[in-house]
Amino acid sequence: QSVLTQPPSASGTPGQRVTISCSGSSSNIGTNNVNWYQQVPGTAPKLLIYGNNQRPSGVPDRFSGSKSGASASLAITGLQSEDGADYYCAAWDDSLNGYVFGSGTKVTVL
Amino acid sequence: EVQLVDSGGGLVKPGGSLRLSCAASGFTFSSYSMNWVRQAPGKGLEWVSSISNSGNYIYYAASIKGRFTISRDNAKNSLYLQMNSLRAEDTAVYFCARGRIAVAGSAGDYWGPGTLVTVSS
Numbered sequence: 001q002s003v004l005t006q007p008p009s010a011s012g013t014p015g016q017r018v019t020i021s022c023s024g025s026s027s028n029i030g031t032n033n034v035n036w037y038q039q040v041p042g043t044a045p046k047l048l049i050y051g052n053n054q055r056p057s058g059v060p061d062r063f064s065g066s067k068s069g070a071s072a073s074l075a076i077t078g079l080q081s082e083d084g085a086d087y088y089c090a091a092w093d094d095s096l097n098g099y100v101f102g103s104g105t106k107v108t109v110l
Numbered sequence: 111e112v113q114l115v116d117s118g119g120g121l122v123k124p125g126g127s128l129r130l131s132c133a134a135s136g137f138t139f140s141s142y143s144m145n146w147v148r149q150a151p152g153k154g155l156e157w158v159s160s161i162s163n164s165g166n167y168i169y170y171a172a173s174i175k176g177r178f179t180i181s182r183d184n185a186k187n188s189l190y191l192q193m194n195s196l197r198a199e200d201t202a203v204y205f206c207a208r209g210r211i212a213v214a215g216s217a218g219d220y221w222g223p224g225t226l227v228t229v230s231s
Contacts (some may be wrong), residue, residue: 002154035217037155044205044221045147045155056219088155092215098171099145099157099215 003028004089004102011108012079020105022072022089028100030070032092036063039086048087049074076107084109112136112220116206119225126196126229132189132206132222140164140184143209145218146191148202148227158204159191163212174200196229203227 005023012018022034036049047056049065052072062077072091076083089102118130132144146158159180160169168180179192189206203226207218 033217037218039155044223045207045218046221047210047217047219050210050217050219086154090155090157090217096172098169099160101147101155101157104154 002103003093003096003100004091006087006089006102006105008103009106009108011110012076013110014079014081016079018076018079018083018107020074020076020087020089020107022074022102024070024072024091024100026070027095028070028091028093029067029072031094034065034067034072035090036065036074037088037090039088041086045088079109081109083107112208114206114208114220114222116204116222116225119204119227121228121230122196123231124197124229127192127194128196128227130191130193130204130206130225130227134187134189134208137208139182139187141212143212143214143216144180144182144189145207145209145215146180146189146204147207147218147221148200148204149224150199150202153202156202160209160214161189162214167214169214193227196227198229201227201229 037045039045052067053065116132145160177195203224205224206222208220209216
């Protein structure tokens with residue numbers, strides 16, 4: 001049972017907008033920054049968003065992150081075929097004194 | 111170019127030990143925190159441990175606390191994970207990841223390819 005809750009799947013056709021939610025609590029998302037990772041199965045995760053809404057160099061601007069209270073979301077606009085992957089939210093948890101990942105959301109490009 | 115290469119995985123019997131290593135290059139290793147994250151077959155990501163840039167601050171997941179020890183050698187640009195009393199549920203691909211900043215527990219911005227640990231009799 002993950003501390004951060006994500007929907008197991010999301011899908012869209014090329015060009016559409018897809019959003020992924022991440023629900024936490026006051027001890028993690030409510031207090032600390034949220035990060036998002038993209039993982040193509042069989043490969044290492046890639047940092048997509050850090051500090052709630054900051055993109056590392058090289059990440060396309062069609063990926064965006066936001067946070068409100070104890071929830072966060074990742075939006076992919078102009079969905080492309082190469083966006084089909086697993087997406088994980090993550091944050092530091094002050095109660096657990098550790099880093100927690102969401103359960104992951106599989107994005108399928110139809 | 112930032113590079114992380116994790117190694118040391120393999121097949122080990124329950125109760126056994128294994129030491130993972132992560133060789134870093136392309137950045138000033140002593141300026142960044144480091145992390146270990148694992149992924150069991152077909153499952154999601156699970157944070158294992160973090161260590162600050164100096165090694166003074168260390169954090170562990172409850173599932174491995176008391177059995178695993180994270181350490182680093184800044185002179186050798188290397189990160190380690192000593193794993194003792196291994197259990198079947200520790201079977202996973204283990205990734206080392208660089209923290210974005212010196213403080214332990216920050217987002218992992220560069221990741222190694224991972225090394226597979228299989229615990230089985």
